[in-house]
Amino acid sequence: MDQFDRDTKNFVGWLSDVAHVKQSPKIAVKDLRNSNEGRAVIATDDIDTDEKLFEIPFESLINIETSQINNDYPGIQEKLAELGQWNGLVICLLYEWEYLGQRSRWWPYMQVLPTSTTLNGLMYWDEEQLDNLKPSLVLERIGKEGAKRMYETVQAFVIENGMKDVLGNVSWDDFLRVASTIMSYSFDVEKTDENDEGEEDDENEQSASLKSMVPFADTLNADTHKCNAHLEYDKSSLKMCAIQPIKKGEQVYNIYGEHPNSEILRRYGYVELDGSVFDFGEVCMTNIKESLKNKFKVDDKFIDWILEALKDDEMIEKFFEDEEIVLDSYDCYISGEILTELVLFLQIITTFCIIPGITSEDEVNRRSLLARVTKKCIQLVENSMVTASCSDVSQLAIRNRLNEYPGDCIEYKPDFANEDDINKIREGMAKVVLKSECQALTVCLDSINKQYKIIDDQKLLNNIIKRKGEGDKDSKKSNKRQHR
Template identity: 50%
Template sequence: MDNFKISSVNFVHWLANDVNVKISPKIEVADFRDLNQGRCVMATDDIALDEVLFEIPRESILNIETCELSKKYPEAKERLYDGVGHWEGLIIVLLYELRVCGKESRWWPYFEVFPTKENMNGLMYWNDEELKHLEPSLVLQRIGKDSAEEMFETVKELIQDFGIQDESMKSITWDDFVFVASVIMSYSFDVEDYEEEEEDDDEENDDDDDALVEIVHGGENPSVRDDKSLKSMIPLADTLNADTKKCNANLMYDEHSLKMHAIKPIAKGEQVYNLYGEHPNSEILRRYGYVEEDGSKYDFGEVPLATIDKVLQTEFSQINKVDDLLVQVYDAIRTDDTVQENLEFEDIVVDSCECYVDGEVPSECALLLQIVVVLLQIPNIGTFTPEEVIRYVQRVSKKCFQLLGSGKMTKRCDEIWKLCIIERLKDYNVDPNLDIQKLHTTRNISELRHVMADVMLKCEVASLTACKDAFNAKFKLIEDQKLLNNILKRKVEEEAPEPKKKRARKNKK
């Protein structure tokens, strides 16, 4: 056997004999390298709905509670719970197990089945030429190398603050950090902390598997004790591949163990799939380094606000300095108290609008476009003072919120949206002869990444195309002038002087 197979055999033996994992005889760890899928879990017999595929004791998962670092440095354990975020904590824990404990680590047979750096395909590992294949996808803006570099410096400072004396922990490199962070990104789970729950049963648990900060995505990083969950590495559970359309198993937690249940019948010879989250292919590629060849169930493309502005500037070019006017309008929507109240404090000015493969477009995007399209049709809007613009934004935002709430939209808004989709699709240049089978057959890493990029872009194009008629399908279209008349009439009524009251005539005697 080659090293890959030897590591698999040792891993399964370790699971069953050293860390007390109960494994159903109906599954096995299989070798799918010939399909570029590495290890996976296969059904060796028919599996019924809700059947338990394996059960893992909580003490056999790796996190800040079970790690060797917390045993050797008890004072560091409290810091890991209270003063450090989930990501930094598990990164330090995993670095310690790999670099300090090494082969003496309780989890070494598990580490032996980790992917090598050469097999990591998350976007942090792509070179500049490979990343260019992802253009024009906005996923390029979410790689977050700057955020990762900041966390790398934080991790090094924490290692020093913890007083960890082991020399190998003082020489952590950027490559070490990226590898461990990428492994955590790809394979970790957020496990509810029952011990913390028992100590404070009355507090609401706001656990959200997708809300925790990610190494390359910025955002607030809650402490473990605040969040009441443990970011953990779970042997065998992370061996399952994931697929948004083929998912047939789910990991469920109880007080003492974690159990993988079949959520639908699984036939003998079928692969067992988990679900990593409701992610589009672009996010699956960014986080996990692969794509679903027939597209994710949750795919979307994005129309940048800059593209919408470009279309608006072209369609309303008769307005003097229309680009400056749009800036005024967006600023008023973001900051004016009356407008915010009219919109029920929804943040509708975003950098891009998501267009889902099922033809759904967020209501916030529809509302923003409707407000702007109506405003730009108001006579002489380009000559208004900033104060007048704000007053009109206040009035129009209220009317448009009511209009869309009643299931209606103006025809011009629908037309502008179609033009926005057409303009965005011009950015894409997807190979019409894309050979998707290369996802499984090529052994050249750069070629594989090129194909994955093309598959991802193809999914974004399909999503954008599906949303071209999204507003026409969702709303009843009305004439723009009808809404404009209502708005302008109200304006005239508000500015007209109040009629003088006639004095009652006195009766003459």
């Protein structure tokens, strides 16, 4: 028996003997290292929908309410809560893992959590490995600077609360391991007031959740395609229940959230080889600007003026009802769905670009015209219609974005089953992310044509120009009346 198996055996014994987890006899923890899946939960018998797989009492979770730190430092819990869910749990887990060690109630559980050498989130990738993810925008969301600020906050809290002797020597590597483990394995557990009679308060729902480490629940692997179980809450425990029949020998899967492969890799350090159900690619504003310049022969200065006016003109802002439509990037989903914000933005800016003589109009007239165009385009999109130019620029922008990816993206066929070289594994995972994004973008190439009725640009333009003319006539009539 190797160390992995010994740790598994100790953990399984701890679950029942110390953590008081009630486990169904129809499941067991299995070693799936041969397929790079680590520990997993397997059905040892057929399981029906709604069957309870296991139940965990709240006191066996690790959070700012249950940690031993509360007994050793009376009154610290309120300060941990003020520090925030993330930072508070980081300090609690550091206390249990780094300071208490084998004296911690959760030691057998912490022995099956990942080490710095097995964590695979993007925080642990070097620059050369990260380069394989270009041009994915996930590179902008790694969050290393934010993590360093969090580390400084934790260090300051330790000193301010008299814990320098126990946690004062926590290194960046120690902090990063704990923070990455929390990102990969923690749950936001809904807390139910024992005096609650069943009435729900949506406004307080977020504040009632408690970021927690949940032993056993985090042993389940996750898959957006294969999810067959989920976690339920009551006043004293968490229950993992089957949401569909699970056959003997099948793996029990949870889901970590509605994340694309890029976020699954960033947060949890793995990818779904067949892509996530929630994959999307992102069309950047730079792709849109390039498409506009090619189609309408406008320059950056003119386009930038439109972008700024759409963002800061008070009259135009009222049309959007506090929604932002000028974004740095727009999601295009593997389902073929594209954001309404993207459609509306493209409709407005393409219509504005084809107004005769618009570049020579003065500032006042330009803004007036843009407001009129915006109002009319909102009505058009709300009626599920767009113009041909809007559709054309959408396709041009998506193709421009696709051209930024390696040419063989979609053809890549991953296989990590017998791969031990971490560099090759990470290179392969990067290729899976790029493939997922390219597939989503490709699916969305024709989305506008499928979801909206395409009308001729001139039809919309005539309506806008006509209204402008009518407005000028009304203004002249008003002036004549004043002269009389």
